[in-house]
Amino acid sequence: MQMQRDHFLLMYYFIIFFVTSISSLATAQQRHYNISRGSSLTPTKTSSWPSSSGLYAFGFYQRGNGGYAVGVFLAGIPEKTVVWTALRDNPPVSANATLLFTVAEGRLVLQTAQGQDTNITDIAQTASYASMLDTGNFVLYNYDGDILWQSFKYPTDTLLPTQTLSAGMELFSSVSETDQSTGFFRLKMQSDGNLVQYPKNTPDTAPYSYFSSFTDRTGDKVTLNLDVDGSLYLLNANSFKLKNLTSGVYKTRGTIFMMRIDSDGLFRLYSHRADNSNRWSVVWNSTDDRCDPKGLCGLNSFCFLNDLVTGCRCLPGFALVNQDNRNSDCERNFTSGSCKSKGKKYTLEELNNTSWEEVSYSVLSQTSKEDCSQSCLVDCNCEAALFKEGVCRKQRLPFRYGKRTRDSNIALIKVEGTSESSNDGILPTLEGKKEISTNIFFIISCLSSVNFPF
Structure with a gap:
């Protein structure tokens, strides 16, 4: 009799455990925030789709005076930080724009008041649903759950942990902290295995470079990688670590890392501790000389440092073309x-x-x-x-x-x-x-x- 009772209790607890597990799984799936077709966003109402933890979000963010752009940003910290931007060189949209995940085609479309529809992603198949992952990756899936498109494959100026920069791909700096359109500098993972920085619109040759990992001739499938512990390094096609760019492993408890090529042309590794401050801290930067980026100052001017702050000065006999922009070109002040x-x-x-x-x-x-x-x-x-x-x-x-x-x-x-x-x-x-x-x-x-x- 006791044995039957014990067996009954065992079965009872197993059923409770099973039901609880299914319920927890369903809750977890709901917290994963799968985004279904027909969902939409507007800048002033429901403006973004968050990740399950709320750390990242995809949607509208304010850009410029009263304008908005679409991208991925860190929403779970006081200092909202944009890490990926869609259509970055398009002008900001107004508050009456709509981002729609279409029902029929399964496309992400930015609609403006002027009736102009612009695709956010370029996919051949119909997307079934989307997700904003806790890694900072925004993903579109087909009916079978296969990835059709992901923001991690199309970085703009930032790498997040677990994200890679593949051979032949580039990061481009933004114009400024508040303007995420394409800036003046680029970081390229070259097909020869070398990671190199250049000014925008220049050949991939030595006279124009101002940073190099010195890993050329190491393979045609070398990638730049950022780990969750803040390690930034180069891997070859055989997953052999060619070079560590950062000096070591950093504290990870409650810490967020990101690597970004900044508007001043340097690329840096940043950390943010939720229990420490509301600001990002520079863990590592590509050079200690902030005048290294070629083109930081305009034509006929040169870069100089004053207490670690960069400045631009015209050649003797020259003056700024635009007096309101210290980085503008200089021209002769005589005919x-x-x-x-x-x-x-x-x-x-x-x-x-x-x-x-x-x-x-x-x-x-x-x-x-x-x-x-x-x-x-x-x-x-x-x-x-x-x-x-x-x-x-x-x-x-x-x-x-x-x-x-x-x-x-x-x-x-x-x-x-x-x-x-x-x-x-x-x-x-x-x-x-x-x-x-x-x-x-x-x-x-x-x-x-x-x-x-x-």
Whole structure:
């Protein structure tokens, strides 16, 4: 009798456990926040679909003055942080826009008051449902539960833990903290295995790079990876760790990590502790020199550091094109005419300890600074010259990628003046000195064809 009772109790508890498990599973599935077709969002009412924990959300966020954009952002911390943006180069939409998960086609469509419909994702099949995962990945699924599309495969400027940057893919910086449209810098996981940073709209060649992992020739399927412990590293196709970019494993309890290429051109690893502060902390950055990013300052200007804060300064005789933008190009503050015009006098102003893009059209070797200056003054094509260790490189404008350095390079900038030392355009004889004329296009062509050991 006792045995039958025990058996009955065992079966009873098993049934209770089974029912409770099914109920918990159903609750968990509900908390997974699967998004069904026909669901919609608006900027001012139901504006986002959260992940199960509420840490991440997908939907509208405010961009600019009164405008909105669609993306993934950290919603569970006081400092809302955008980590992925859809249609990032489209203008912000107004408050009467709608994001619709269509019933018939299973597409995510952004609808505006002007009647314009724009697809958020590009998928060939019909999506059955969507989910905002707790990893920060927004996913579309088909009827069988297979992934059709995920935001992790199309990163903008940020990597989250468990996310990778595959070979051939790039991250592009945003214009600013508040404007997530495409900025001026990129981080590329090259197909040769090298992770390299360049300015936007430049060739993938050494003269334009300003950061490299020096892992070229290591395979065509190398990936950049970020783990939940904050480790940032490169893996090859065989899952062999080629290089650790960060120094080690960091505390993970209550800590969120993200890697982002910032608007200043550097890419950094950030951490955020929920029990510590409301701000992100920089754990690691790609360089300690904040003037390294090429193009941080505009044409004919150079970058300098003042108490770890970057600034841009125009060449002597130049002024900002846009006085409200310190990073804008600089132009001459005098009218340039023919250097042989009657009454025109020019002098050269020295700018010490700066480096620039090498695009010289003529090179004087075994010369002095004085002879370099004189050669530029009487050469109508020469608008500036770079002198270093007996070599004079004559250049035309514009000057690019300028930065303050500690080397001995001297930039000699032609400016309008009344110096009596200016000649009438007669090139002096430079005894014992050799002039080598080079074509800028030829130089760049040659450099582009060389496999540089990053």
